[in-house]
Amino acid sequence: SVLATFPRAESFDIESLSLTLASVPLSREIVISALFLLLLGVIAKLILYVRSLMALSALISSSEAVESEWTAVLNDSSKIMNVRRRVELRKSSRVSTPSTCGVMKPCIILPSTMMQREQLLESRAQILQHELAHIKRHDSLVAGLQALVSIFFFWHPAVTYINRKIRCEREIACDDWVVRINGQHGGTSIKAYAYSLVGIAESLSMQVTPAHTVACVDSSAGLRERIGIMLDKKVNHSTSVHLAANVFVTAIA
Numbered sequence: 001s002v003l004a005t006f007p008r009a010e011s012f013d014i015e016s017l018s019l020t021l022a023s024v025p026l027s028r029e030i031v032i033s034a035l036f037l038l039l040l041g042v043i044a045k046l047i048l049y050v051r052s053l054m055a056l057s058a059l060i061s062s063s064e065a066v067e068s069e070w071t072a073v074l075n076d077s078s079k080i081m082n083v084r085r086r087v088e089l090r091k092s093s094r095v096s097t098p099s100t101c102g103v104m105k106p107c108i109i110l111p112s113t114m115m116q117r118e119q120l121l122e123s124r125a126q127i128l129q130h131e132l133a134h135i136k137r138h139d140s141l142v143a144g145l146q147a148l149v150s151i152f153f154f155w156h157p158a159v160t161y162i163n164r165k166i167r168c169e170r171e172i173a174c175d176d177w178v179v180r181i182n183g184q185h186g187g188t189s190i191k192a193y194a195y196s197l198v199g200i201a202e203s204l205s206m207q208v209t210p211a212h213t214v215a216c217v218d219s220s221a222g223l224r225e226r227i228g229i230m231l232d233k234k235v236n237h238s239t240s241v242h243l244a245a246n247v248f249v250t251a252i253a
Contacts (some may be wrong), residue, residue, distance in 0.1 A: 042154070045150065046151055052210045060107060062092060063094075063109055066090060073125050074089050076125070077132055081136065081177070083132050087107070089107075090110070091109065091114075098215070099131075099209065101140055108131045108132075120200075133173070133177035137170070139174075140212050141212070143167075144211055150163060168222050170214065171217075172226055178230075193230070194231065204217065
């Protein structure tokens with residue numbers, strides 16, 4: 001019997017238990033049931049992914065083009081950061097944080113209410129530089145690849161953990177761009193930018209970020225760490241942009 005194959009109490013250890021469990025044959029019904037549940041999970045995640053893409057398309061279509069001083073600031077920041085691609089600046093009441101989307105045609109979408117908030121006017125260049133850093137790093141593409149990986153490996157806790165770490169490190173990397181640029185060009189104090197991030201976090205809604213979209217602040221979690229790194233003068237804020245490296249890390253996930 002199966003019980004007879006288990007080791008005796010006096011010789012019990014983890015290795016022998018693992019070998020014993022590996023030798024126990026699984027019934028065909030259990031294997032089929034597990035595969036069926038896995039397939040259902042993949043289909044459900046795939047449906048959510050398609051719905052997310054549709055939501056992104058609807059968001060862009062319903063947003064409005066921005067024609068104000070924000071556009072001039074975006075153009076100046078693009079020149080400073082050597083962003084050669086045309087970036088469209090739009091606003092929408094359906095987002096509560098600055099977001100970057102689009103792989104072929106990058107687009108920055110700002111919350112409509114953000115345009116009138118005086119406390120953010122002082123650091124609008126830094127906010128846009130953060131979003132431009134996402135574009136230079138091809139983060140929208142990487143975020144889409146993360147979503148695809150999560151469809152097929154939704155059951156794997158390591159994938160969930162690594163995806164969360166990638167999102168966190170992605171924001172820290174873009175903050176490094178802001179710190180480095182403002183150190184070189186004498187821009188507004190980084191403290192003002194940090195206060196702006198806190199203000200954005202306080203106004204966050206429960207909206208879910210669509211696939212192929214990266215948000216400046218997607219939750220208050222990790223914001224304290226980001227601000228601490230920005231204000232720490234001992235931290236090396238050097239930046240690098242390597243699409244192959246980003247894709248490689250996502251593939252590992």
